[in-house]
Amino acid sequence: MSVSIEVNGTKHEIDGDPSMPLLYALRDQIGLRGAKFGCGLGQCGACTVIVDGRAVFSCLMPVSALEGRAVTTTEGLLEDGKPGKVHQAFIDEQAAQCGYCIAGMVMRAQHLLENNSDPSDDEILSGMQTNLCRCGTHAAIIRAVKRAART
Amino acid sequence: MTSPIRTLTRRSLLKGAGGLVVAFSVSRGFGPAAAQAVGTLKSVAEGVVDSYLSIDADGLVTVYSGKIDYGTGVRTGFAQMVAEELSVPLDRVSVIEGDTALTPDQGPTYGSLSTEVGGTAIRQAAATAREAMLTTVAERFDVDKASLTITDGVIGGGGQEISYGELLQGAQFALDVDEDAKLKDPATFTIVGQPIIRDGLPGKITGDFHYMQDFRRDGMAHARVVYPPAIKATLDDVDEASVAHLPDVQIVRKGDFLAVVAEDEWTAVRAAREIRASWTAKESLPDQAEIWEHVRQTPIVKDDVTSDIGNVDSAQGARELKATYDFALHTHGSIGPSCSVADFSDGKLISWSSSQATHRLRRQLANMFSMPEDDIRCIYIEGAGCYGRNGHEDAAADAALISREIGRPVRVQWMRHDEHGFAPHGPPTLIDLAAKIDDAGEVSAWTGEFFIPQGAGGRVALLGATFADLPTSQELNPGGITNDSAIPYRFPNIRTTCHRLETTPLRPSWIRAPGRMQNTFANECFLDEIAAELGVDPLAYRRGLIDQSDARGLEVLDRLAAFSKWDARPSPRETQGETTLTGRGMAYVKYELRRTYVGMVAEVTVDANSGAIRVNRVFVTQDCGQIINPAGVQAQLEGCVIQTTSRTLMEDLTFDRKMVTSLDWASYPIMRFKDVPEVHVDLIDRQNDVPWGVGEPAAVVVSAAISNAVFDAAGIRLRSVPFKPAKVRAALAELRG
Numbered sequence: 001m002s003v004s005i006e007v008n009g010t011k012h013e014i015d016g017d018p019s020m021p022l023l024y025a026l027r028d029q030i031g032l033r034g035a036k037f038g039c040g041l042g043q044c045g046a047c048t049v050i051v052d053g054r055a056v057f058s059c060l061m062p063v064s065a066l067e068g069r070a071v072t073t074t075e076g077l078l079e080d081g082k083p084g085k086v087h088q089a090f091i092d093e094q095a096a097q098c099g100y101c102i103a104g105m106v107m108r109a110q111h112l113l114e115n116n117s118d119p120s121d122d123e124i125l126s127g128m129q130t131n132l133c134r135c136g137t138h139a140a141i142i143r144a145v146k147r148a149a150r151t
Numbered sequence: 152m153t154s155p156i157r158t159l160t161r162r163s164l165l166k167g168a169g170g171l172v173v174a175f176s177v178s179r180g181f182g183p184a185a186a187q188a189v190g191t192l193k194s195v196a197e198g199v200v201d202s203y204l205s206i207d208a209d210g211l212v213t214v215y216s217g218k219i220d221y222g223t224g225v226r227t228g229f230a231q232m233v234a235e236e237l238s239v240p241l242d243r244v245s246v247i248e249g250d251t252a253l254t255p256d257q258g259p260t261y262g263s264l265s266t267e268v269g270g271t272a273i274r275q276a277a278a279t280a281r282e283a284m285l286t287t288v289a290e291r292f293d294v295d296k297a298s299l300t301i302t303d304g305v306i307g308g309g310g311q312e313i314s315y316g317e318l319l320q321g322a323q324f325a326l327d328v329d330e331d332a333k334l335k336d337p338a339t340f341t342i343v344g345q346p347i348i349r350d351g352l353p354g355k356i357t358g359d360f361h362y363m364q365d366f367r368r369d370g371m372a373h374a375r376v377v378y379p380p381a382i383k384a385t386l387d388d389v390d391e392a393s394v395a396h397l398p399d400v401q402i403v404r405k406g407d408f409l410a411v412v413a414e415d416e417w418t419a420v421r422a423a424r425e426i427r428a429s430w431t432a433k434e435s436l437p438d439q440a441e442i443w444e445h446v447r448q449t450p451i452v453k454d455d456v457t458s459d460i461g462n463v464d465s466a467q468g469a470r471e472l473k474a475t476y477d478f479a480l481h482t483h484g485s486i487g488p489s490c491s492v493a494d495f496s497d498g499k500l501i502s503w504s505s506s507q508a509t510h511r512l513r514r515q516l517a518n519m520f521s522m523p524e525d526d527i528r529c530i531y532i533e534g535a536g537c538y539g540r541n542g543h544e545d546a547a548a549d550a551a552l553i554s555r556e557i558g559r560p561v562r563v564q565w566m567r568h569d570e571h572g573f574a575p576h577g578p579p580t581l582i583d584l585a586a587k588i589d590d591a592g593e594v595s596a597w598t599g600e601f602f603i604p605q606g607a608g609g610r611v612a613l614l615g616a617t618f619a620d621l622p623t624s625q626e627l628n629p630g631g632i633t634n635d636s637a638i639p640y641r642f643p644n645i646r647t648t649c650h651r652l653e654t655t656p657l658r659p660s661w662i663r664a665p666g667r668m669q670n671t672f673a674n675e676c677f678l679d680e681i682a683a684e685l686g687v688d689p690l691a692y693r694r695g696l697i698d699q700s701d702a703r704g705l706e707v708l709d710r711l712a713a714f715s716k717w718d719a720r721p722s723p724r725e726t727q728g729e730t731t732l733t734g735r736g737m738a739y740v741k742y743e744l745r746r747t748y749v750g751m752v753a754e755v756t757v758d759a760n761s762g763a764i765r766v767n768r769v770f771v772t773q774d775c776g777q778i779i780n781p782a783g784v785q786a787q788l789e790g791c792v793i794q795t796t797s798r799t800l801m802e803d804l805t806f807d808r809k810m811v812t813s814l815d816w817a818s819y820p821i822m823r824f825k826d827v828p829e830v831h832v833d834l835i836d837r838q839n840d841v842p843w844g845v846g847e848p849a850a851v852v853v854s855a856a857i858s859n860a861v862f863d864a865a866g867i868r869l870r871s872v873p874f875k876p877a878k879v880r881a882a883l884a885e886l887r888g
Contacts, residue, residue, distance in 0.1 A: 033365045034357070036362075036535075039816060040567055041567060041815055046486055087356050087357050091353050097222040097786055099356070100487040102355050103356070129825055132821060134486045135222055135790045136792065136793030136797075139789045141824075
């Protein structure tokens with residue numbers, strides 16, 4: 001079976017097991033490293049990507065559910081190869097330690113800001129609640145989301 | 152080449168995120184993929200300049216560090232220290248970490264020692280190299296050495312100039328590190344002390360960074376391990392037909408070690424899920440409901456007396472306080488489960504992993520496979536943060552074993568349940584404290600008894616070797632957990648004893664500030680209990696008890712009081728309403744009684760109905776000596792506070808008689824955004840002093856600061872980490888009768 005998915009504006013044909021989660025297509029077939037394997041259970045958000053405007057756990061979403069859909073990963077937020085708005089805000093706040101969660105955090109923040117360009121502090125916390133960070137970078141991430149909202 | 156740094160004033164850099172900051176890359180490209188050779192490829196002996204440093208003909212500087220950066224920022228710090236010492240632009244310095252063929256064995260990356268020990272050694276090598284080059288050039292130019300200047304790696308004097316690259320022409324230094332080589336005057340620093348963006352950070356955000364988990368090798372297969380349904384089990388039978396429907400799946404079975412191998416990753420994941428194996432599972436674990444009785448009854452193999460002042464037994468004091476503290480088992484909880492790639496061919500092994508200790512890992516793998524160390528190369532690649540010895544080395548052993556069995560390179564990626572279930576864990580800690588108070592209201596005796604497993608920070612047994620019945624040491628290695636059992640307070644009679652236990656449930660290892668965290672929790676809570684008993688302000692009480700000649704300790708406490716607007720009075724505060732109770736508490740540490748000073752204030756709200764604790768704000772004052780990179784220090788401090796608040800309030804590894812049962816983030820929850828406290832950081836920068844570690848010290852005061860704040864708010868003492876709501880409700884019920 002082959003599934004046609006648009007990833008960051010480019011069409012890809014994904015062959016093989018239709019139950020395979022999108023994460024493995026992104027990382028192993030398309031060669032994008034941003035989305036990470038963290039739990040495979042939809043609990044940590046390291047794999048977060050945006051599918052047609054919704055933030056999803058790519059570790060759970062089977063490719064069979066994505067025929068004709070558009071996927072955006074952190075790489076898709078680059079603008080002419082340079083960091084996009086949310087990227088730059090995270091860089092300016094140095095909002096990463098080990099950084100394994102961060103590409104997922106960036107996508108969660110992007111999703112939040114796409115739906116609410118001027119979030120309150122509580123809305124930022126609620127919007128980011130889904131994603132786990134173990135290094136304790138939360139404070140810097142919150143500052144980065146606020147900075148991205150301002151710019 | 153002109154560095155952007157040279158065009159910046161110190162003032163503009165110090166603005167931090169609001170001003171201009173300089174991004175750079177110290178890890179050029181993705182070098183390890185090209186590595187083929189094993190053994191030793193250059194000088195790696197400690198104390199030799201070439202072991203730490205090389206400068207090529209183009210003047211590019213390479214630093215070789217045995218200590219590694221797993222998200223802490225030390226790689227950037229090392230580059231800053233070397234660029235500063237050599238007066239070269241930062242973007243001309245790259246760092247190779249933890250490669251047994253290239254880097255010296257500077258010991259494992261633990262104990263908050265990377266900068267203090269590892270960085271200082273590298274800095275001294277750089278100073279030695281600079282002084283040697285200056286001496287050479289002074290002779291060549293026939294000028295006084297003191298008249299020479301260095302600008303961007305170019306030495307000038309007497310109307311002539313020569314760059315490092317031209318001078319060396321690719322030659323090695325062939326020098327021993329001169330421990331007396333003059334270090335640059337901190338007053339002239341332009342790179343050390345700046346909030347340089349940590350190397351790799353932009354790529355982590357944009358998806359460009361290469362983690363261990365991203366590493367691929369030509370001809371590589373994908374493997375998953377299939378660990379048993381119990382910590383101790385024997386593998387009886389494997390139904391090969393159970394994975395026959397999946398393409399090209401290979402089963403690796405050696406003793407009780409079982410793994411599946413496939414050409415693509417998803418097939419390997421499916422095979423590990425779908426394979427049917429039968430095991431005989433053993434009940435090797437104690438009843439968790441009786442864990443503290445179990446710990447107390449575990450045979451003691453020896454006592455380590457960590458302080459013995461005066462005579463606590465004959466000390467006079469009518470009033471006696473006693474309290475028992477316990478601290479649960481915790482897991483590292485790396486967001487990315489452990490991963491390794493191994494290529495075992497022609498009797499030689501190359502192992503890529505995120506090991507904190509590649510040199511030690513090489514010795515362990517040599518032992519496991521009964522082969523010479525020179526036939527093994529272990530290469531570090533940054534992975535998800537590990538905060539201690541998690542499963543990285545085990546994944547490396549798994550990958551090496553599977554690669555040897557199948558004769559091709561293989562990548563092992565642990566799944567979430569492997570990491571939560573089978574990585575080593577922080578052991579349970581039980582502590583009894585007692586104090587005598589004399590008629591004058593002074594503490595006459597302080598006694599501490601710590602029930603902690605035997606062992607130190609050595610080689611943690613490799614899981615795959617254990618299951619495959621290959622050689623691996625089975626001794627316990629929980630880390631240096633006797634540290635900070637002794638106290639920084641001057642009482643006339645003190646005795647602190649660590650009762651080293653024969654065993655502990657589950658394979659122990661170190662997690663961020665091992666022992667220091669648990670011991671400081673108990674000591675700093677108990678000191679607070681004494682202050683409350685005496686009816687004195689807990690901060691002023693501490694200030695009067697530390698060594699009055701320790702100006703740095705006094706300054707930390709004074710600055711903390713001012714910075715946090717400390718409400719000086721005894722705890723608990725006056726009675727409030729019945730349900731929402733607020734309070735503040737503090738704690739202090741002089742790490743390992745000899746280095747980084749931290750004072751912390753926590754402000755909490757306790758919901759008396761639900762028992763939930765919310766940590767609202769945390770204030771930290773820290774003196775870590777010379778600050779190499781203030782942005783890196785700030786990140787570490789925020790991380791210490793937030794991660795340890797999570798550990799203190801929520802984290803509790805669970806197990807039944809056979810197996811860990813907290814195998815995911817639902818059963819082992821950690822803090823999420825809504826519960827994160829505000830963290831306010833006050834850094835004391837002493838550029839003329841030794842740079843001390845910052846990755847652990849601030850973590851150790853968090854649990855006590857929170858517990859003491861809860862006492863201030865609600866009048867209850869929480870002596871058992873984690874402070875789950877049920878414990879809070881029970882303590883409140885007891886208090887209120």
